[in-house]
Each structure stands twice: as C-alpha cells, then as structure tokens.
Amino acid sequence: MNTKVWEITSEDVNAPLTEETIEKLDEIKLAFEYGEIIAIPTETVYGLGANAKDPEAIIKIFQAKNRPGDNPLIVHVHSYEQVESFTSYIDDKVKKLMDTFWPGPISFILPLKDGVIASNTVAEMDSVAVRMPSHPVARKILEYTNIPIAAPSANLSGKPSPTDAEHVIHDLNGRIFGVVVSEKSEIGLESTVLDCTQFPYKVARPGHISIEELQDVLKEEILEHKDTMERPISPGMKYKHYAPRQPMSVVEGGINSNTRLCVPEGIKKNKVGVIAPETVRQYIDKDMQFTSLCRDEGSYREAAKNLYAALRHMDASDVEIIYIYGFKQNSETEALMNRIYKATGSTIIKG
Ligand code: TXA
Ligand code: MG
Numbered sequence: 001m002n003t004k005v006w007e008i009t010s011e012d013v014n015a016p017l018t019e020e021t022i023e024k025l026d027e028i029k030l031a032f033e034y035g036e037i038i039a040i041p042t043e044t045v046y047g048l049g050a051n052a053k054d055p056e057a058i059i060k061i062f063q064a065k066n067r068p069g070d071n072p073l074i075v076h077v078h079s080y081e082q083v084e085s086f087t088s089y090i091d092d093k094v095k096k097l098m099d100t101f102w103p104g105p106i107s108f109i110l111p112l113k114d115g116v117i118a119s120n121t122v123a124e125m126d127s128v129a130v131r132m133p134s135h136p137v138a139r140k141i142l143e144y145t146n147i148p149i150a151a152p153s154a155n156l157s158g159k160p161s162p163t164d165a166e167h168v169i170h171d172l173n174g175r176i177f178g179v180v181v182s183e184k185s186e187i188g189l190e191s192t193v194l195d196c197t198q199f200p201y202k203v204a205r206p207g208h209i210s211i212e213e214l215q216d217v218l219k220e221e222i223l224e225h226k227d228t229m230e231r232p233i234s235p236g237m238k239y240k241h242y243a244p245r246q247p248m249s250v251v252e253g254g255i256n257s258n259t260r261l262c263v264p265e266g267i268k269k270n271k272v273g274v275i276a277p278e279t280v281r282q283y284i285d286k287d288m289q290f291t292s293l294c295r296d297e298g299s300y301r302e303a304a305k306n307l308y309a310a311l312r313h314m315d316a317s318d319v320e321i322i323y324i325y326g327f328k329q330n331s332e333t334e335a336l337m338n339r340i341y342k343a344t345g346s347t348i349i350k351g
Helices: 010-014 019-033 055-065 080-086 092-101 136-145 165-172 211-218 278-283 300-316 334-344
Strands: 004-007 038-040 047-051 074-076 106-111 127-131 178-181 192-195 202-205 248-252 272-276 289-292 321-325 348-350
Touching (some): 004 019, 010 136, 019 136, 038 136, 047 055, 047 074, 165 178, 165 300, 248 334, 272 278, 272 300, 289 300, 300 334, 321 334
Parallel strands (some): 004 178, 038 178, 272 289
Antiparallel strands (some): 038 047, 106 127
C-alpha cells in the first residue's frame, strides 16, 4: 500500500479554507467514510484514526499497529452531541470537567450506549473513552467529517508514541492509507484518562492534566493511578510501552558531579547513551552519547514534548544501553515520570 500524505498546518485551518485545503479535507472525509485508516495530528501525540462505527476499519487499526485486540481505543469528537449519541449517561460532574478541560488533553471513560460504536472499538467493553482534542487540524477534520474517530497513538504497538509525522511514517509507512502531516505535537505525552464509570473517579493513565487540577475543579477526591492495581482499569497500561529497543535505566535523584554512570562489562563507553537536561551534559563522560531532553531540570513541559523523540533517536542509534534522567516527583512531573518508568520497565538506579 502506498501511504498518502496530506500536509495541513494549523495556519491552513485557522484562516478561511483555501480550495486546496478543502480538496484535502474532502479526500480525508471520503477515505474515512470508505473505512480507511489515516494518521492525524493532535496536541498530545499523532493518532491513527478510523470511523469508530465501522468494525472493518477498526480491524485495520489493530492490524497496522500490531495492537492486542483487548486494548480499547479512544473515540475523538468535536461536539457534545456526538458524545451523547454513543454514551448512556454523563454526570454533571463530568460535564463540569469537560467544560473546563475540553477541547484538550483529557479522555473520559463513560458508560457506552448500545449499538452506535463498533464493539471492537471498545474491545467489547461496556464503557468508552472519549476525547475532544484541541489541535486545530484535528478539530477541523472531526468537524468536517462529522464522524466519531477512534484513534490510538499512531505508532507500532510497544514503541514510543509519535509526536512528529516523521515518527508515524517511520513506523507505519505502507501499512496505513494516509497521514496528515502537521506541526510537532505541542504536549508530547498522551492524554490523561479519567475513569468516570464509578465513584470516586479514578485516573487510569496520568497525563498533562494532573490529578490536582481535576480535584481543584471538582472539590472532591480523585483516585490516583496505581500500576500495582490488580486489575488494570485501562487495559493498555498492562503492556510494556514507549520503549526503545535497548535496556534503559532511570537515574533517580538526577545526575550531578558526583554521579558515576556505570559502564557494564563488555560494553564500550561510546555505546552508552544518556538522555538528560542540557545542564547535565557537563557531568557526562565525553565518550558517551548524550541526547538533550530540555534546557534544565525544571523544564518539565519541554521534557514531555521531547521525550518520545529522544527515545526514538536512541532506538535508531548504535548505543547498547541507555540512562535517562529521573526528574523530581511532583504533580507537574507525574505523567512524564510515569512514561519514563514504563519505558525503562522500572529499572532504577540511584544517582
Ligand atoms: O492523547 C491520547 O490519548 C492519544 C491521542 C491520539 O488522542 N491517544 C492514545 O490512545 O494515547 P492509545 O490507544 O494509545 O491509549 C488509550 C488508552 C489505553 O491505555 C487504553 O487501554 C485506555 O486508554 N482505554 C481506552 N478505552 C478505555 C475504556 N473503555 N476503559 C478503560 N481504558 C480505556
Ligand atoms: Mg498508545
């Protein structure tokens, strides 16, 4: 299959649409209606989209990604009417959170209404995760097609999510119908997933919107995500994720002039990779391969935006082991550190 490429920038859709852009949107709409799968930009990561009502199209997503069939997809919408069309109940508290954070990087798990969304979209579950993205191009495509679009991250299963169209093409070229090329994803980590099917609400996957921000709006307790929970409420959280091919360890407590990164026997120093803030470069042996994640130890947002690109860069390099900087744990680094721990398989060393 020759993967088609459309370039649409935020600028293209923020201004009155040109004929050229309308032509692209028409092609994309038609392809979704015909059951094709297309990668689209969002503010968190690029998603691999398909008509959420079309079981054949959804099968193509699982196949292209090599995704286990028991891992449900997030359905993307542009309006509340769409959400109401396929969920059976939206509590006032959920509405309040939607009004505050949508469009944006949070998905709500809600009870599913029967018979609208294809059952394989939600992996045969009786709930559905819904998100209204804020990326102007994603919004325009959702509006223009007026189809609820199921979209997991547009990477091969197990690999870091794509924050740049280049990552999508690297993983899925020839496996998908098309890709909409746009800017790099601004946030760089997947959405917060909040399970609203039972009280108190529970974070199934931490993301850019923190538990504190949610609690501030609701004035109520929200349960934290725990990896050790017996039954993962988000099936996706039980799989190894976001990982480069090499073994990777997180250096807890950060890296400073006292840190000695160990070079295991049989590995040359120049085959050791280090991912850390730029300010840490001075402490790293010149022979090791350093990848800068952000300006300094406090540039969390920049680190989140660059994390997956850094993991992919290391994956493609000739390094044989990787050390990654462990940021201070706080509400702002919750999602960032969650992804770093997932990518390392929780191999921790103390800096
Ligand atoms: O930011 C994002 O959320 C991106 C963009 C494209 O929107 N999407 C994304 O999708 O990260 P995906 O499929 O890579 O991750 C979805 C997560 C998985 O952990 C999945 O198990 C969980 O959400 N999930 C989806 N529907 C669910 C449901 N009904 N119940 C529990 N967990 C659900
Ligand atoms: Mg994913």
